[in-house]
Amino acid sequence: MSQRYKIPRGTYDILPQDSYKRQYLMDVFRRTADLYNYREIVTPMFESADLFERSVGDTSDIVQKEMYVFEDRKERRFALRPEGTAPVVRSFVENGLPGSRLYYMGAMFRYDRPQKGRYRQFYQYGLEAIGSAHPYIDAEVIALAVHYLESLGLKDFRLEINSVGGPASAEAYNQALKDYYSPHVDELCEDCRNRMEKNPRRLLDCKIPTCKVFAKDAPVMLDYLDDQAREYFEKVKFYLDEIGIEYHVNPHIVRGLDYYTDTAFEILDDSLGAQNALLGGGRYNGLVEQIGGKDVPGIGFAGGFERLTLSMEKNGLSFGDEPHPEVFLVAMGETAEVQAVKVVNQLRLMGIPTDFDIEKGSFKSQMKAANKSGAGIAIIIGDDEIKNNTLTIKDMRQGTQETVSAGDIKESILKLREQS
């Protein structure tokens, strides 16, 4: 009696029929990052729990209820990484990297209730530009994000930007919100009453109609920015305009991680359902210092591959070609079989993806297998070919075939390859 195992809730297998799609998304991200002169960084999947608690913020939902925290055998507290920025900044500090443009891709973990576009182990791409506080960099990072999505063929998304200012203006604004909402406490939903204390900005996002009416006349973040922050935001918009990036200013954008300052942005696709954020990011000028480095500014974003895939599929976009062999061998008889084994090996060493199913019996079954494999070329070896030291090369798409001397295999295949 063998035990059947199931994978944990909120995780999933990426099967061969899908893995090439993921590979494609990763390839395009790499290429886009290359264009902007970013370099890949790979950090561990788990780190000191404290790193995330301090940087992401210990009042945030991520830290309060979504982290996978565990102790190792020596009772050190670790967490499966819930996001990518803190580890990258940690590595930046630990390795004394100079001003850096870094990108990463990999699994993140959050103990959330699974839903469409939301998993407990999910895969992100992201990047960080550490070392500059020039507003052009904000625009460039946003441009890269947009560039990536457009390279994939996506069009139906919208970019929303906001400024949350520095810590001082953030605090002033939170207080203003509390003052504005507190006379109406009794009219708010339970969630909103919690938000008043925990994160007043979330009040603006509430979807319940009775709460929504207050959002309209609520104080606006942008009015609480100090001159410096306001000027910075203007410059970011200036560079976005110059680059030709379309955006909407949405003063209600709130990022869920505590370390953000100034620029905050999101790219949304409303066709995705409840989890409509394709990607999100912002500036984090205090984070490097907080993690133990010098006072170095930074900005970055991260997006989820799952939602990207959903969006691509929804729009009928291509993920490149599904991998398949170019050549498939068909052999009849024992001598031919041995000859086929040699030819297969020869083709592979030549760099031509080739397959051969030695288990298949009849000629017909082998032809079926060749057809199903997607190979454009079948090489047939039987008694006649053995006798004459030839090979029959068949173009599976045209249905045509020719018999060539066994030594001319390479030329013949290259010729067919060019035709298709």
Place this chain on the structure above:
RNA sequence: GUGGCUGUAGUUCAGCUGGCAGAGCACAGGAUUGUGGCUCCUGGUGUCGUGGGUUCAAAUCCCAUCAGCCACCCCA
């Protein structure tokens, strides 16, 4: 963490008020043992998600549990 819906073959699902577990697709083999795709024929013991309960009898009714989906929440 909260709510709603759903778990039957590899997959999509049917199985009405309890009475022998089914279909399409996919897959495999075959239709004068050297030619694929189209067509036709043949092939199913599958823990009916899991555990318990009711009953002569449970895929079907009840409870619990796990999982999936969708929404809340949150965010990628």
